[in-house]
Amino acid sequence: xxxxxxxxxxxxxxxxxxxxxxxxxxxxxxxxxxxxxxxxxxxxxxxxxxxxxxxxxxxxxxxxxxxxxxxxxxxxxxxxxxxxxxxxxxxxxxxxxxxxxxxxxxxxxxxxxxxxxxxxxxxxxxxxxxxxxxxxxxxxxxxxxxxxxxxxxxxxxxxxxxxxxxxxxxxxxxxxxxxxxxxxxxxxxxxxxxxxxxxxxxxxxxxxxxxxxxxxxxxxxxxxxxxxxxxxxxxxxxxxxxxxxxxxxxxxxxxxxxxxxxxxxxxxxxxxxxxxxxxxxxxxxxxxxxxxxxxxxxxxxxxxxxxxxxxxxxxxxxxxxxxxxxxxxxxxxxxxxxxxxxxxxxxxxxxxxxxxxxxxxxxxxxxxxxxxxxxxxxxxxxx
Numbered sequence: 001x002x003x004x005x006x007x008x009x010x011x012x013x014x015x016x017x018x019x020x021x022x023x024x025x026x027x028x029x030x031x032x033x034x035x036x037x038x039x040x041x042x043x044x045x046x047x048x049x050x051x052x053x054x055x056x057x058x059x060x061x062x063x064x065x066x067x068x069x070x071x072x073x074x075x076x077x078x079x080x081x082x083x084x085x086x087x088x089x090x091x092x093x094x095x096x097x098x099x100x101x102x103x104x105x106x107x108x109x110x111x112x113x114x115x116x117x118x119x120x121x122x123x124x125x126x127x128x129x130x131x132x133x134x135x136x137x138x139x140x141x142x143x144x145x146x147x148x149x150x151x152x153x154x155x156x157x158x159x160x161x162x163x164x165x166x167x168x169x170x171x172x173x174x175x176x177x178x179x180x181x182x183x184x185x186x187x188x189x190x191x192x193x194x195x196x197x198x199x200x201x202x203x204x205x206x207x208x209x210x211x212x213x214x215x216x217x218x219x220x221x222x223x224x225x226x227x228x229x230x231x232x233x234x235x236x237x238x239x240x241x242x243x244x245x246x247x248x249x250x251x252x253x254x255x256x257x258x259x260x261x262x263x264x265x266x267x268x269x270x271x272x273x274x275x276x277x278x279x280x281x282x283x284x285x286x287x288x289x290x291x292x293x294x295x296x297x298x299x300x301x302x303x304x305x306x307x308x309x310x311x312x313x314x315x316x317x318x319x320x321x322x323x324x325x326x327x328x329x330x331x332x333x334x335x336x337x338x339x340x341x342x343x344x345x346x347x348x349x350x351x352x353x354x355x356x357x358x359x360x361x362x363x364x365x366x367x368x369x370x371x372x373x374x375x376x377x378x379x380x381x382x383x
Contacts, residue, residue: 002064002161006071006152012163013155016141017055017207019224026072026125027151030056030144032209034227037220046214054146054183055176055195055208057091063137064161068129071144072151074106082107086145089191090130092138094200099189100128102145125153139166146193146210147185171205173229177221178236179243181278181358182210188361194344197368202375204232215240217247217255222262230267232375235259236275236341238317239357242288243298248310249320256324260336271378273337274325276318278345278367280357287311290357297356314341337378344370 004010007021007028015021020035021028030053031038033046041047058069067090075086086102105126109119144150157163176182176195184193191200199206207228209221215237225233237256241247247255256274263272282300283290287308290298312320318340325338344367345352345359352363359367 001159002157002163004155004157004163006058006069006155012060012165014059014165016057016059016205018053021152022051024151027153030150030152032056032211033220033224037224040220043214046211048149049183049212049214051149052146052183052212053144053150054190054193054210055199055206056144056146056150057190058142058144058155059140059166060155060163061137061139061166062157062161062163063135064157064163065133065135066129066131066158067133067140067142068127068156069142070125070127070153070156072106072125072153073102073145073148074108074151075102075148077107077109079110079112084147084185085188086148087189088128088145089143089189091141091143091191092133094139094203096191097133098130099191100130102126102128102148105148137162143190143196146183146187146190169205171203172231173207174199174204174232174234175207175209175225175228175230176234176236177209177211177215177225178234178275179210179215179240180212181239182208182215182236183212184210184364185212186358186360187364192361192364194359194364194367194371197365198372198375201369201372213240213243216244217241217252217259219258219262222259226263226266230270232271232273232378233263233267234273234275234371234375236277237321238277238312238314238341239280242277242280242283242312242314242317243290243357245287245289245311247312249312249316250310252312252317253320253324256321257328260324260328264333269335271335271337273339273375273378274321275339275344276321276341277314278341278359279347279350279353280314281350281353282356284314287313292355299356339374343374
């Protein structure tokens with residue numbers, strides 16, 4: 001059997017959509033934020049969601065008839081229920097071959113979604129096996145679950161199988177930044193997140209910084225995007241600011257400018273698409289914060305009128321983002337674009353918004369198809 005140790009970098013396997021791996025006792029933890037950024041994190045939730053490899057995949061070329069990946073995956077559980085199935089997808093020469101659901105994983109158990117108390121449950125490492133592959137040289141992508149952290153251990157191939165890094169291509173590189181609606185924990189497959197759907201449709205190389213609950217226009221995110229190779233950049237901004245009520249108008253607008261300024265330091269000519277929030281009925285015209293109710297749908301929290309000055313609804317955020325883009329375009333940035341979030345997912349799509357905030361799998365697929373069509377209009381693929 002041919003084996004590759006995934007706990008450290010191996011030149012035969014490209015960790016696409018992943019910055020690096022952190023050596024842990026049970027494996028190499030996938031990271032989508034660099035070490036210097038992780039050192040600045042205060043909220044442990046950011047560290048957790050950034051180690052979930054949404055958009056992350058193992059890429060290599062092999063003639064093996066079987067592929068086996070051993071890793072330790074960790075999922076969340078609320079009130080005894082694991083909300084989303086975690087799946088590993090196998091893509092061969094660009095075609096989705098099959099997905100394998102993860103069953104025995106580590107679990108972080110919370111009594112409910114509002115609790116800060118939790119219990120950690122450990123299980124044996126998962127082994128995901130794909131068999132019956134054609135005995136020819138092929139480009140393989142193993143898409144890791146977007147809704148579980150991954151500590152990689154070993155890649156195993158059939159006896160005497162060859163393996164090498166995928167050859168360099170001229171695929172354009174797309175970096176996307178967003179919230180849980182870009183992280184897409186609700187998608188049934190890692191290839192079903194809307195950024196993955198769009199990237200696979202266009203044949204571009206995706207790096208996703210969809211960070212559930214954590215798209216707060218942080219400078220560490222701006223600097224990370226600045227330092228990544230990119231031919232197209234998209235920024236889906238606003239919903240987490242409302243969810244957490246983390247900014248008022250006074251702070252939000254300069255933060256958006258600062259995010260763009262930092263990215264432009266190293267990407268002065270790349271197309272940047274600023275995407276405003278998709279529909280969220282509870283906060284279209286009402287400021288946040290939001291919390292899930294007893295039925296699991298997200299509601300806005302009521303508060304006194306005197307505490308509403310400068311607070312942000314989604315409608316107001318869309319107006320402000322459009323103004324920022326218009327101002328910067330008039331100042332000479334012709335490669336900056338604005339996309340209204342309802343163009344991706346709007347009032348006609350709410351039947352696929354089961355909790356009032358996050359689309360389901362069908363909704364995410366539609367978002368990916370719509371974004372690909374929009375981005376192609378910039379010049380293809382993706383500008």
